[in-house]
Amino acid sequence: MSESYLPRIDVNTPSAARMYDWLLGGRNNYDADRIACEELLQTAPSTRELALNNRAFLVRVVRHIAQRYEIRQFIDHGSGLPTQNNVHQVAQAVHPDCKVVYVDNDPMVLSYGRALLDENPNVAIVDADMVDTAAIRAGASTLIDFSKPVAALFVSVLHCIPDEKDPRAMIERTVQSLARGSVVVICQLVSPHQHVRETVTRLMERQTDGHWGEVRTEADVHQFFAVDRLTVDKTGLLDVTNWNPDTEVFPRQRTNEWTEYGGLATVD
Numbered sequence: 001m002s003e004s005y006l007p008r009i010d011v012n013t014p015s016a017a018r019m020y021d022w023l024l025g026g027r028n029n030y031d032a033d034r035i036a037c038e039e040l041l042q043t044a045p046s047t048r049e050l051a052l053n054n055r056a057f058l059v060r061v062v063r064h065i066a067q068r069y070e071i072r073q074f075i076d077h078g079s080g081l082p083t084q085n086n087v088h089q090v091a092q093a094v095h096p097d098c099k100v101v102y103v104d105n106d107p108m109v110l111s112y113g114r115a116l117l118d119e120n121p122n123v124a125i126v127d128a129d130m131v132d133t134a135a136i137r138a139g140a141s142t143l144i145d146f147s148k149p150v151a152a153l154f155v156s157v158l159h160c161i162p163d164e165k166d167p168r169a170m171i172e173r174t175v176q177s178l179a180r181g182s183v184v185v186i187c188q189l190v191s192p193h194q195h196v197r198e199t200v201t202r203l204m205e206r207q208t209d210g211h212w213g214e215v216r217t218e219a220d221v222h223q224f225f226a227v228d229r230l231t232v233d234k235t236g237l238l239d240v241t242n243w244n245p246d247t248e249v250f251p252r253q254r255t256n257e258w259t260e261y262g263g264l265a266t267v268d
Helices: 016-023 031-043 047-068 087-094 107-117 133-140 167-176 194-207 218-225
Strands: 073-077 099-104 123-127 151-155 183-190 230-232 259-267
Touching: 016 031, 016 047, 016 107, 031 047, 031 194, 047 087, 047 151, 047 183, 047 259, 073 087, 073 133, 087 099, 099 107, 099 133, 107 123, 123 133, 133 167, 151 167, 167 183, 167 218, 183 218, 218 259
Parallel strands: 073 099, 073 151, 099 123, 151 183
Antiparallel strands: 183 259, 230 259
């Protein structure tokens, strides 16, 4: 990619993607992101463990979908910065012909993603807002056959969408575009404590210059799954640390002010 086409990256305003990268131990972040994370950790001390467990959930659920459902097409909404065990690496370890489309509109995610994914013909990245279902379908159609089952992933991203953008309607539009036999994975940050929800939401809105949504409740996540054609699998909805764990060795949250809550549903 020539320098003139590189997206402009604002290194002075934290981004949720770069903050998540720092929490995972990545290096694709800046001082502003690290300072924002330190402030977040003062309010929610368990955030690093939560992020690590959420990433482990992503790996487990992608492997489960590829093995159990034999699905070979994935769309990862709000994919974030490339790290270890990305969706395409996990899925293609099960079926080398798996196709994966990443969706994001963060300039740094797009820049790094394109550079790393150019050599894999079964992987693409689409520059689109998560709520723009039509643009995502159009961009993904170069790789994804929507007449066949697809795994639509919304892993730890719905809290980046404010209520006024209606994330539930986005889920409905996505489900209606998928073939029978597809699956949808949804999880987001939740807290039973109103103080935590309000404090963290205000903090992230301020730190990211408005690029944030809502810390919600478990009941809100249940509503995301309560759309036509979706059936939650037998594991149910829960703290994703406990979703089909493949080991008892994982980072324990020191505090429980918030959790990552959700699960998997099939498309009828």
